[in-house]
Amino acid sequence: MMKKTKIILVFVFCILNFLSGCTKKQEVTKQDELIPVKVMRVGLKDIYKTLEYVGDIKALEEAVIYPKVSGKIIEKVKQDGSEIEKGGAIFYIDRDEVGLKFEKAPVESPIDGIVGRIYVDIGANVTTQSPVALVVSMDKVKIGLSIPEKHLASISLEQKASVRVDSYPDKEFTGVVTKISPVLDMETRSMPIEITIDNKGHFLKSGMFARVSLIIDKEKAAPLILKESIMGKGEDTYVYIVENNKAVLRKVKLGIRQNEYFQAKEGVREGYLVVIMGQQRLRDGVSVKVEQ
Numbered sequence: 001m002m003k004k005t006k007i008i009l010v011f012v013f014c015i016l017n018f019l020s021g022c023t024k025k026q027e028v029t030k031q032d033e034l035i036p037v038k039v040m041r042v043g044l045k046d047i048y049k050t051l052e053y054v055g056d057i058k059a060l061e062e063a064v065i066y067p068k069v070s071g072k073i074i075e076k077v078k079q080d081g082s083e084i085e086k087g088g089a090i091f092y093i094d095r096d097e098v099g100l101k102f103e104k105a106p107v108e109s110p111i112d113g114i115v116g117r118i119y120v121d122i123g124a125n126v127t128t129q130s131p132v133a134l135v136v137s138m139d140k141v142k143i144g145l146s147i148p149e150k151h152l153a154s155i156s157l158e159q160k161a162s163v164r165v166d167s168y169p170d171k172e173f174t175g176v177v178t179k180i181s182p183v184l185d186m187e188t189r190s191m192p193i194e195i196t197i198d199n200k201g202h203f204l205k206s207g208m209f210a211r212v213s214l215i216i217d218k219e220k221a222a223p224l225i226l227k228e229s230i231m232g233k234g235e236d237t238y239v240y241i242v243e244n245n246k247a248v249l250r251k252v253k254l255g256i257r258q259n260e261y262f263q264a265k266e267g268v269r270e271g272y273l274v275v276i277m278g279q280q281r282l283r284d285g286v287s288v289k290v291e292q
Contacts, residue, residue: 034289037278039242042223044270047263049217049256050162051151055143057165057208059136060196061111069105070127071095073120078133082115090115090133093126113137116206136206141199143175143210146190154216155180161195162213165204173197173204175212219256222263229276230254230262240275240282241268242290247275249284 075092078084089106109115117134126132143163147155157180163173179194195212197204204210229239230252237254240247252267268274273290275282282288 034245034287035247035278035281036291037240037242037247037275037282037288039273039290040226040229040276042225042264042268042270042272042274044221045224045261046218046220047222047224047256047258047261048213048215049258050213050215051147051154053145053147053212053214055145055210055212057141057143057197057204057206057210059113059116059138059206060140060142061113061137062116062206063109063111063113063135064131065090065107065109065133065135066131067091067093067105067107067126067128069093069095071105071125073122073124073126073132074104076118076122078115078118080115080118084109084113084115084135086110086112090118090135091120107132109133109135111135111137114202138199138202138204138206141197141204141206142178143195143197143212145193145195145212146185146188147193149184149189149191151216152191155191155193155214160215162215163195163197163204164211165208167208168203171203173199177214217256219263222255223268223270223272224261225252225264225268225274226276227257227260227262229274229279231279239268240279242273242275242288245287245289247279247282247284247286247288249282 071093073091074094077092078090084090086109088109090109091107092104093107095103095105113135115133116136120126120132155177157177159177161175161177163175175195175197177193178196181192184191225239231238238249238251241250250267253265255263255265
């Protein structure tokens with residue numbers, strides 16, 4: 001009986017040792033587990049705070065042309081898209097007045113520019129009230145915007161603006177604020193302003209739809225982090241950085257936001273590796289494996 005009891009005790013002891021060994025192995029394996037993460041290296045770049053608007057492009061100077069005399073169009077000198085100098089003839093008119101000696105009367109442009117539109121054809125009868133053509137000066141163009149009252153303090157003359165159009169998605173045009181109305185629109189509580197853009201290549205056309213970004217603040221050579229890396233909100237925002245293959249929780253103070261990037265005013269510096277994917281599984285001090 002005693003011998004049988006000893007055998008049972010030895011068997012139980014062996015089982016307990018085996019289970020204990022497995023548990024320790026599992027704990028060691030769990031402790032040695034590396035959590036995979038993706039990171040970005042913090043770099044220094046300029047970042048801008050902007051106000052976003054949309055508007056229509058117009059030629060800086062546009063002139064609707066009216067004849068100085070009534071009569072019939074007998075000659076067309078210019079076509080749509082023709083360049084024209086100030087005083088140049090677009091049409092000639094037969095006065096068709098009884099008692100007057102026949103003499104062609106020119107219809108002249110009051111500005112240098114391009115004939116944007118011809119409204120009449122040869123043979124048409126016109127009066128001094130008939131619009132016959134549109135001439136535009138395209139070396140400079142303008143965009144009119146209405147700025148809400150709450151942003152008035154951020155707008156000033158010569159302030160720069162970034163302009164983009166669908167026709168040239170990869171091209172950015174630079175304009176400046178050249179006019180600010182001294183009077184607000186009482187219905188919309190907004191202030192009309194005008195932005196002027198150099199257009200020597202005539203890429204921008206009158207009537208184009210444009211997206212305008214007014215730069216109201218900027219930081220040069222600022223450390224930038226991606227939105228995806230940030231946890232928390234308000235003043236309690238954090239990121240994980242990787243140091244010596246371990247996750248380190250850092251509180252950060254955010255500044256200007258531009259698209260998917262934030263300025264990191266405090267908490268991280270240039271060269272830090274900031275976790276942008278996998279931070280949901282992290283805690284301060286755990287081992288990580290950086291994946292490319």
